[in-house]
Amino acid sequence: MEYAFSSRISALQPSAIREILKVTSNPGVISLAAGNPSPETFPAKDMAEIAAEIFEKRFADALQYGVSEGYDPxxxxxxxxLREKFSVGRDFDDLIIVSGGQQGIELSAKCFANEGDVILCEEPSFIGALNALRSYGVRLMAVPCGPQGMDMGALERILAETPRVKLIYTIPTFQNPSGVTMPLESRRRMLALAEKHGVMILEDNPYFELRYDGQYVPPIKSLDAAGRVIYCGSYSKIIAPGIRLGFVCAPKAVIAKLTVAKQVSDVHSNLFFQMLVCEYLETRDLDAHIAQSRALYKEKLERMTSALREHAPMLDFTAPQGGLFLWCVLPGGLDGAEFCRRMGGKGVAAVPGASFLVDEGAGSPAIRLNFSLPSARQIDAGCARIGETLKECLGERQ
Amino acid sequence: MEYAFSSRISALQPSAIREILKVTSNPGVISLAAGNPSPETFPAKDMAEIAAEIFEKRFADALQYGVSEGYDPxxxxxxxxLREKFSVGRDFDDLIIVSGGQQGIELSAKCFANEGDVILCEEPSFIGALNALRSYGVRLMAVPCGPQGMDMGALERILAETPRVKLIYTIPTFQNPSGVTMPLESRRRMLALAEKHGVMILEDNPYFELRYDGQYVPPIKSLDAAGRVIYCGSYSKIIAPGIRLGFVCAPKAVIAKLTVAKQVSDVHSNLFFQMLVCEYLETRDLDAHIAQSRALYKEKLERMTSALREHAPMLDFTAPQGGLFLWCVLPGGLDGAEFCRRMGGKGVAAVPGASFLVDEGAGSPAIRLNFSLPSARQIDAGCARIGETLKECLGERQ
Known part of the structure; x- marks a missing residue:
């Protein structure tokens, strides 16, 4: 039977990453394709202790309905x-608990964008966010990016020329997939441009506590004196993603609308884990925990860059200062999608760069590699096969 | 500062129920306003045992990202x-796990309704669903209802006369708020009308396992040979609501679109509790557990109807055969909203009937009482105060 789906959803395709991840559930495959944190970092023992206490003493609250803005404590x-460590949030701001950073982005799109409105984004950018924005019938427009992130001159021109821009979507720190971090000066300029043009900034910042190198750069939200920034954060990368908990910090009027949207979306996020994470934050040392995760990921990143320099010296990449991803450009005009297909045949999964473009049909010579999930041995083996495959492809070209 | 919110969200108000529930968090208040199951029914001991086992042996999976359609087992x-007990689901159907029944409704609206499309519903109906539908800019249209639920003659006329009808939203069993159950013959006729007019039925069925009296009536979905019904179910009322787990059973093509919408909404539902509920279903006796809940709620319902007959004999109600709510019509043309305000002043919360109307501004002489959450003593005291307040109001009229 044919179903008359809404036009917004008819246009939306399952993401290429999703299809790749299905392949990687095959146990023989070395996956460098995921965006998953390492399960070694999950604080399972502490969580188990807190869960037992909640089941024993507070289950009547933890298993009951809660309020849409989230568990108050x-x-x-x-x-x-956020305020004490990162200067994020002022007296005019409020905060809502959401089901992961993804939901913060989706609810923001729902609350701000009418069909046909324009949302500006980096290119390449996080496919899950781009699809959430697309699902409200908006027109996505890529702002050119370089090694310093979004090009502020280009942003200024586009804002001056383009009607109906509602949001600038940005991942300013350890961007997914490029790994790039936007310098402070660009952040200030983006904020000034947003104020000038009456546009909101949607700052998606799930990775910024995972810095392995270089100097701290403050979130755009910490500079936001005018109430122009919607800040999406997440506990997925610093505690665990399966519990689906994130948060949005934004001006009170915005949080009020997000709360209405959240209420009709899923009433509230899992209350048991809201209480569990609250107890964890109050009684354990999250900062020490994150420091351990950082040490592990720094090691894995260094392992991957060394292995690539050894096995695939013709690959072009800049090691990121943090995050979960290494963005590599293939030599000799090779196509990322074709290369990933070939790698798949050798039991190594990676994501083609084209998956992160506004126009997914356009080609890209890049691939995205994840270093947080694979073991050291898998990193070595995967990078060796990347080297072999590169040599084959380049050999065939000659 | 003024924010340029989307038109779909600007039109949406926080529901009256939400405001009432905020008042009821005051510990002195007797709340007959909630839609909460009783915490006495939460299987906390079994859940605690299973949680401990998952934290010990399977935390690396349970705390990691999962797939959007839900945990496969x-x-x-x-x-x-669903299939074995209720004949719900055929070979052409599939099933997705969602974050409560509410999310099933919201995703269905997103996947089917364009702005300006018409969705038909019962009146009165569940405010959370009506707001989810409204949040996609649809036009809600009430079909007249009687003691047998939706009037099928009226539905036939409306379908013949109204262009752009996309969905019929119905809670056929122990309807919220009216408590009414639609007879089998109406269910057959609704299905035939949906087929004739190429319209989908969104069957919201969270209460149907909570029957205390009368004969089982099969879900509309069990009669659906043509793939016209989207079935939303929930573990909220039979296990616990705070874990936010429900499911949608619908034709494969529909589930594919819902999965794309779910992916951009929150990636997936809390995976730890998906695994926990799965283990519970596989190793404990859910049917026996539900039988216990039914016995408890039957007792509470009887307590409430007796107390009302004693203290407020002028109140007009029909005891429902199941569910969580008692719908009462006030005598002498009293207004439900005014009556609830007065009751609030006496420390008893109830929901005015007008909250459940398509046009919330219209008046209603009804109030909705919940009997699952309050204790027997609270039921008695609440009903006594309803009686007193009624006498006062009617006295003032003379």
């Missing part, structure tokens, strides 16, 4: 940490 | 139970 402790 | 065991 978790909202408070999250807001305090 | 939970999908399978949920689909099998």
């Amino acid at each position: 978790l909202r408070r402790v999250t807001a305090e940490r | 939970l999908r399978r065991v949920t689909a099998e139970r």
Whole structure:
């Protein structure tokens, strides 16, 4: 039977990454394709202790309906940490708990964008966010990017020339997939441009506590004196993603609308884990925990860059200062999608760069590699096969 | 600062129920306003045992990212139970795990309704669903209802006269808020009308396993040979709501679109509790557990109807055969909203009937009472105060 789906959803395709991840569930495959944190970093023992206590003493609250803005003590402790450590959130701001950073982006699109409105984004950018924005019938427009992230001159021109721009979507720190971090000066300029043109900035910042090198750069939201920035954060990369908990910090009027949208979307996020994460934040040392994760990921990143320099010296990449991804450009005009297909045949999964473009049909000579999930041995073996495959492809060209 | 919110969200108000529930968090208040199951029914001990086992042996999977359609073994065991016990789901159907029944409704609206499309619904109906539908800019249209639920003659006329009808939204069993159950013959006729007019039925069925009296009536979905019904179910009322787990059973092409919408909405539902509920279904006796809940709620319902007959004999109600709500019509043309305000002043919360109307501004002489959450003593005291308040109001009229 034919179904008359809405036009917004008819246009949306399952993401290429999703299809790749299905392949990687095959146990023989070395996956460099995921965006998953390492399970070694999950604080399972602490979580188990807290869960047992909640089941024993507070189950009547933890298993019951809660309010849409989230468990109040978790909202408070999250807001305090953001403010004290990162200067994120002012007196005019408020905070809502959401089901992962993804939901923060989706609800923001729902609350701000009418069909046909324009949303500006980096290119390449996070496919899950681009699809969430697309699912409200908006027109995505890529702003050119370089090694310093979004090109502010280009952003200024586009804002001056383009009607109906509602949001600038950005991942300013350890960007997914490029790994690039936008310098402070660009952040200030983006904010000034947003104020001038009456546009909101949607700052997606899930990775920024995972810095392995270089100097701290403050979130755009910490500079936001005018209430122009919607800040999406997540506990996925610093505690665990399967619990689906994130947060949005934004001006009170915005949080009020996000709360209405959240209420009709799923009433509230899993309350048991909201209470569990709150207890974890109050009684354990999250900063020490994150420091351990950083040490592990720094090692894995160094392992991957060394292995690539050894096995695939013709590959072009800049090691990121943090995050989960290494963005590599193939030599000799090779196509990323064709290369990933070939690698798939050798039991190594990676994501082609084209998956992160506004126009997914356009070609890209890049591939995205993840270093947080694979073991050291898998990193070595995967990079060796990348080298072999590159040599084959380049050999065939001659 | 003024923000340029989307028109779909600007039109949406926080629901009246939400505001009432905020008041009821005051510990002195007797709340007959909630839609909450009783925490006495939460299988916390079994859940604690299973949680401990998952933290010990399977935390690396349970805390990691999962797939958007849900944890495969939970999908399978949920689909099998639906099929074997209730004949819900055929070979052309598939099933997705969602974050509560609410999300099933919201995703269905997103996948089917363009702005300006018409969705038909019962009146009164569940405010959370009506707002989810409204949040996609659709036009809600009420079909007249009687003691047998939606009037099929009226539905036939409306379908013949109204262009752009996309969905019929119905809670056919122990309807929220009216408590009414649609007879089998109406279900058959609704299905035939949906087929004739190429319209989908969104069957919201969270209460149907909570029957205390009368004969089983099969879900509309069990009669659906043509693939016209999207079936939303929930574990909220039979296990616990705070874990936010429900499911949608619908034709494969529909589930494929819902999965894309789910992926951009929150990636997937809390995976830890998906695994926990799966284990619960596989190793504990859910049917026996539900039988216990039914016995408890039957007792509470009887307590409430007796107390009302004693203290407020002038109140007009029909005891429902199941569910969580008692719908009462006030005598003498009293207004439900005014009555609830007065009751609030006496420390008893109830929901005015007008909250459940398509046009919330219209008046209603009804109020909705919940009997699952309050204790027997609270039921008695609440009903006594309803009686007093009624006498006062009617006295003032003379």
